[in-house]
Amino acid sequence: MNNRYLKARTLARAKHKDQMYGAVPYYIHLDAVSRLASPFGTDAMIVAQLHDVIEDTPTSIDELAADFGYLVADAVGYMSDGKLEDRAARKADINFRLGALDVDEEAARIALIVKACDRLANVRASSKSTEKYFHLYQQEHPDFKQAVYRKGLCEAIWWELDNLLKYSEAS
Template identity: 75%
Template sequence: MNNRYLKARTLARIKHIGQQYGERPYYSHLETVSRLASPFGINAMIVAQLHDVIEDTETSVDELAADFGFLVADAVKYMTDGKLNDRMKRKIEINQRLASLDIDEEAGRLALIVKACDRLANVRASKKASEAHFKMYQQEHNAFKQAVYRKGLCEAIWWELDTLIERRA
């Protein structure tokens, strides 16, 4: 395994210590997203490990840039939800940011890939464990897809995500 990936994985596990993803330790979600992102390269896997670290911990963008470079830090920053308490307002804000990303910019491309992988991981998990969360993702799907989907970028991820959402609609 790549040393940078192992460093990201270790940092994420330390930063998210004590946090849960349903009944499991939070790192189980990060591992799932990282596996989904693996066909897109080591940087996608690193971003997958770190994708919630700014949002859910006291970690800063500057810390990530110092440890992993600006490419990874920028991709994680692009994916990070704001601190608004209202989920709908938070999602509107992040969807606007994601919709503006250009896949010709590597950090933007990585953010879009990992965001799709993250959503697929969440939809898969909610389908098994939380009907309420699944319905929430179902309701958000069109706006999310409009913001994040780019033709030709991680089509297999989108195929499964669309299929899961539509199968239960």
């Protein structure tokens, strides 16, 4: 394994150490997202490990940039939810920001890939345990896909996501 990846995994586990993902430690989710991101390279795997540290811990973008460079810090920043309390408003805000990203920028490309991987990991987990969240992801999927999907970027991720959520353009 790459030393930068191991450093990111270690930092993410330390930052999220007391957090849970349902009934399991939070790192289970981070590892699942990282596995899904692995075909897209080490930077995608690093961003997958770190994708929630800005919104869920007192970590700053500057701290990530110092440890992992601006590519990783920018990608994590792009996909971090704002601090809005209302989920619908928070998702509308992030979808607006993600929809404006240009895949010609490497950090934006990685952010869009990892965001799709994160959603797939969440849908997989919720389909096995939390029906409430699974239905929420189904309801959010059209807006999420409109904001995050880019043709040719990570088609296999989207294929599984669409099929798990039984989503089609006609629905």
